[in-house]
Amino acid sequence: MKEEITNAQLFRFCAGETTVKENDRIAAWLDENPEEHQQRLNDVHSMYLVSILCDESEAKLPTRRSAWATSFRRYAAGIAAALLVGFAGSYAFFAFRLNGWAQQQTVIEAPAGQHVRISLNDGSEVDLNSGSRLIYPSIFSGKERRVKLVGEARFDVSHNEKQPFIVETFAYDVRVLGTDFNVIADEAKGRFSTALFEGRVSVRNHRTSEQVVMEPNTVVRLENGYLYVDELENCDEYLWTEGILSFRNDSFDEVVEKLRKYYDVEIEIRCATLPKVDYGRLKIRLSEGIEHALRVLQLASDFTYEYDHDRNRIIIQ
Secondary structure (H helix, E strand, O other): OOOOOOHHHHHHHHOOOOOHHHHHHHHHHHHHOHHHHHHHHHHHHHHHHHHHHHHHHHHHOOOOHHHHHHHHHHHHHHHHHHHHOOOOOOHHHHHHHHHHHHHOEEEEEOOOOOOEEEEOOOOOEEEEOOOOEEEEEOOOOOOOEEEEEEEEEEEEOOOOOOOOEEEEOOOEEEEEOOOEEEEEEEOOOOEEEEEEEEOOEEEEEOOOOOEEEEOOOEEEEEEOOEEEEEEOOOOHHHHHHHOEEEEEOOOHHHHHHHHHHHHOOEEEEOOOOOOOEOOOEEEEEHHHOHHHHHHHHHOOEOOOEEEEOOOOEEEEO
C-alpha cells in the first residue's frame, strides 16, 4: 500500500522543513502521477507563498488595508505561478527548483504612515516601519539566514544555532542566533543604530574588523564613523510597533520630521524662528490622527497651523 502524501507534508516541504527521507517520498509520489500530483503541489506552494507574503502583513495594517493587501495578494500569487511553471517530477529537478526558490528574493516595503508585520519561513517575525524596505529569500538555505534592511525594523528571530540570522545594512551587519532587537539603517541621513532587548548580537563593519558584541538592554549608535555603546534606558522610541509615537526631548523640527514620516503628510514650517517645545516625554497614539497630534503638541509649544486636506499639506506658522 502506497503512502498518501498530505497537504500538511507538502506545506512543510515548501517551508524547507522536511527531512531527506521525506523529500524522497515526495519525489516518488510525484513520479507516480506527475500531472495530477504536480498540480496539487503547485496549489499548496501557492498557498505557502501567499501565507508568508500576505497573511501577517494584512493583519497588522492599521489603515488603507484593503486595496494594498489585495494588490499584494495578487503579486504573491503571480510569484507562485511564475515559480511553478515547468515544475518536473524527478527528484534532481525537484532539488534544483527548491534551490531556485531559495535564490528568489522577496521585497516588501511598508507604505508611508503604516507598519507591516512579516512572518519569515523560519518562524522569525519582523515589524517593518513606515517607508522601510526588507529584502529576503523565500526560503533560507545554506549556512546563514541573511536579509537586507533599508530603514527601520524590529526583529524577533527564531533561534537556530547552526544557521545564524544576519541583518545586512548600508553600514554594518547585525549577526544574531535568536533574539529581539531593533535596527535603524537610514543611509541618506547616515543614521545607524541597533537596540537589543533580549538575547545577544554582534554588529560588524563591512570593510574593517570592527565588531561590537551587544548585551541585553544596550544600544549601539554610529556617530562620526565610530560605534558607541550605551545603556538602553528608555524604550519609548520603539513603541511604533504598538501604534504609539513617542517624543522625548525632541526639538520642534525633529518632532515635525517624525510627523511627516508617520502620517505621510507634507508639512511646511513658515515660522521666523523654530518654536520651542516645553515637555519631557510625550506619547501619541497614531490612530488618533495628525490633527490630534498637532493639538497635543500645541499644549507644549507656541504655534498655529492650517491643514489643506485636499492637498494633504500642513502649514505651521
